[in-house]
Amino acid sequence: MTPPGPLSLNTVTVRDAWTLAQCIEGCARHGIPGISPWRDRLAELGVAAAARHLRDAGLHVTGLCRGGLFPAADATGRAAAIDDNRRAIAEAHAIGADCLVVLGGGLPPGSKDLPGARAMFHDGLAAVLPDARAAGVTLALEPLHPMTCADRSVLSTLAQALDLCDELGPGLGVAVDVYHVWWDPDLARQIARAGPRIAAFHVCDWLVPTIDLVFDRGMMGDGVIDIAGVRAMVEAAGWQGGVEAEILSRRWWAADPDAVLRLVKQRHAAC
Amino acid sequence: MTPPGPLSLNTVTVRDAWTLAQCIEGCARHGIPGISPWRDRLAELGVAAAARHLRDAGLHVTGLCRGGLFPAADATGRAAAIDDNRRAIAEAHAIGADCLVVLGGGLPPGSKDLPGARAMFHDGLAAVLPDARAAGVTLALEPLHPMTCADRSVLSTLAQALDLCDELGPGLGVAVDVYHVWWDPDLARQIARAGPRIAAFHVCDWLVPTIDLVFDRGMMGDGVIDIAGVRAMVEAAGWQGGVEAEILSRRWWAADPDAVLRLVKQRHAAC
Numbered sequence: 284m285t286p287p288g289p290l291s292l293n294t295v296t297v298r299d300a301w302t303l304a305q306c307i308e309g310c311a312r313h314g315i316p317g318i319s320p321w322r323d324r325l326a327e328l329g330v331a332a333a334a335r336h337l338r339d340a341g342l343h344v345t346g347l348c349r350g351g352l353f354p355a356a357d358a359t360g361r362a363a364a365i366d367d368n369r370r371a372i373a374e375a376h377a378i379g380a381d382c383l384v385v386l387g388g389g390l391p392p393g394s395k396d397l398p399g400a401r402a403m404f405h406d407g408l409a410a411v412l413p414d415a416r417a418a419g420v421t422l423a424l425e426p427l428h429p430m431t432c433a434d435r436s437v438l439s440t441l442a443q444a445l446d447l448c449d450e451l452g453p454g455l456g457v458a459v460d461v462y463h464v465w466w467d468p469d470l471a472r473q474i475a476r477a478g479p480r481i482a483a484f485h486v487c488d489w490l491v492p493t494i495d496l497v498f499d500r501g502m503m504g505d506g507v508i509d510i511a512g513v514r515a516m517v518e519a520a521g522w523q524g525g526v527e528a529e530i531l532s533r534r535w536w537a538a539d540p541d542a543v544l545r546l547v548k549q550r551h552a553a554c
Numbered sequence: 555m556t557p558p559g560p561l562s563l564n565t566v567t568v569r570d571a572w573t574l575a576q577c578i579e580g581c582a583r584h585g586i587p588g589i590s591p592w593r594d595r596l597a598e599l600g601v602a603a604a605a606r607h608l609r610d611a612g613l614h615v616t617g618l619c620r621g622g623l624f625p626a627a628d629a630t631g632r633a634a635a636i637d638d639n640r641r642a643i644a645e646a647h648a649i650g651a652d653c654l655v656v657l658g659g660g661l662p663p664g665s666k667d668l669p670g671a672r673a674m675f676h677d678g679l680a681a682v683l684p685d686a687r688a689a690g691v692t693l694a695l696e697p698l699h700p701m702t703c704a705d706r707s708v709l710s711t712l713a714q715a716l717d718l719c720d721e722l723g724p725g726l727g728v729a730v731d732v733y734h735v736w737w738d739p740d741l742a743r744q745i746a747r748a749g750p751r752i753a754a755f756h757v758c759d760w761l762v763p764t765i766d767l768v769f770d771r772g773m774m775g776d777g778v779i780d781i782a783g784v785r786a787m788v789e790a791a792g793w794q795g796g797v798e799a800e801i802l803s804r805r806w807w808a809a810d811p812d813a814v815l816r817l818v819k820q821r822h823a824a825c
Contacts, residue, residue: 390778394778395778395779395780395783396780397736397737397780401739428700428701429699429700429701429737429738430699430700430701430764430767432736432737432760433737433760433762433764433777433778434762434763439737439738439739440738440739440740442739442740443739465668465703466668466700466703466704466710467700467710468672468710468711468713468714469711469713489704491704491705492705492767493701493704493767494767496701496763496764496765496767506704507661507665507666507704508666509666509667509668512666
């Protein structure tokens with residue numbers, strides 16, 4: 284097994300403890316060469332200031348979280364999501380991010396129309412894709428685990444994301460997060476199909492038991508995902524980028540962030 | 555929309571309150587024509603006595619829960635699972651069940667080898683299929699929601715279940731439970747593919763938020779699943795059987811079982 288590509292810290296991993304500026308300092312202190320910020324933390328610091336900090340720190344920005352979330356109850360809401368994605372694309376460009384991570388969004392409140400919500404996602408994506416192409420920003424479609432389908436992501440599988448890539452064409456890619464796809468019986472085939480469209484590779488782990496559908500992700504190595512196996516698949520598909528650690532976890536949010544970064548580094552080296 | 559097929563009570567819906575004998579009486583009292591017992595409750599009453607009670611009550615037994623669960627840490631465990639499935643097949647035959655519901659089982663403790671666990675499921679199924687054929691008992695492969703993959707079901711999608719049906723042949727079918735498959739982007743196509751192999755149709759609902767990965771299923775109508783839409787799909791595929799209500803829920807287990815049965819009847823009529 285080859286050693287893993289360079290580590291990137293998704294800032295949500297230390298969401299409650301650190302601002303973006305602190306995350307940038309933390310990466311420098313721990314020798315972590317990559318970072319992937321969330322937009323709320325970017326807004327706090329200001330996009331221009333953040334771009335300067337990131338550049339001065341020499342950090343590789345592996346992604347910006349997050350765009351998408353197109354389904355909405357009415358046309359006004361859908362237009363607002365499209366506008367917001369245009370801003371997100373501009374922000375991703377400004378900070379030199381490898382991609383904008385794009386999430387499906389859930390069903391509009393009160394709706395049971397899943398095909399309808401998926402059509403809204405398709406249409407919103409088609410609306411902002413020209414902006415992404417013009418800015419040179421790859422939109423990385425990230426399917427989330429099916430347990431989030433109702434309220435967070437009607438984009439549920441790599442196959443579904445790649446069908447959208449096939450249909451809508453250049454400017455789109457996929458973000459492969461082991462947490463969201465490890466269970467998929469079709470995983471090996473879809474990763475091979477993705478090939479050069481893999482735009483991000485995220486890791487954490489699936490805990491047994493998992494006690495929360497959103498905020499109980501595990502530190503790499505603490506769960507049951509064969510992370511090295513999935514990494515071998517994405518590398519066989521041509522992925523030469525790094526490994527972004529993204530751990531949404533009440534447990535780790537309550538821990539000392541420097542200790543979390545040390546452990547992330549150890550576990551990254553191990554798997 | 556045609557009215558739904560006849561209602562069946564999966565006894566886990568009132569798991570904590572009623573024995574199988576009480577469930578049989580409850581179905582008679584509420585005019586519910588079908589029932590699907592779990593094996594632990596069957597064992598309490600005794601298989602022969604249960605078969606007699608069920609027949610005397612004129613109940614249609616839409617399934618027996620549950621067989622499968624083949625993955626195990628060692629050969630002894632795998633052989634024990636196969637033996638237990640042979641007993642389950644005999645029990646399903648004895649009570650005249652339409653099918654034995656077969657679950658994937660989770661990863662063996664400590665294992666990260668998901669393809670390996672899936673191979674164990676395949677091999678266990680192949681081992682007991684001749685017994686099922688000899689007994690005239692359909693093995694209904696029930697994919698469970700991917701959030702159960704680690705510890706309950708390495709059988710995750712209808713596509714995966716139907717691939718096994720294709721490979722292993724007659725005697726196998728699928729159990730379509732809306733809770734487990736509603737999110738699947740490939741749902742319509744896989745239900746059409748299933749056709750006459752649909753051996754059971756289970757309903758409950760997906761709540762927002764869902765606060766437990768196993769025991770927080772919703773009463774039909776309380777969540778976001780388009781149950782009528784999925785029913786239309788299975789009926790278009792040729793399903794002429796009934797609708798089995800199977801609600802694993804700490805909330806409803808704490809409620810008065812007669813009130814639960816009244817509500818199940820109302821909601822069944824409505825969707």
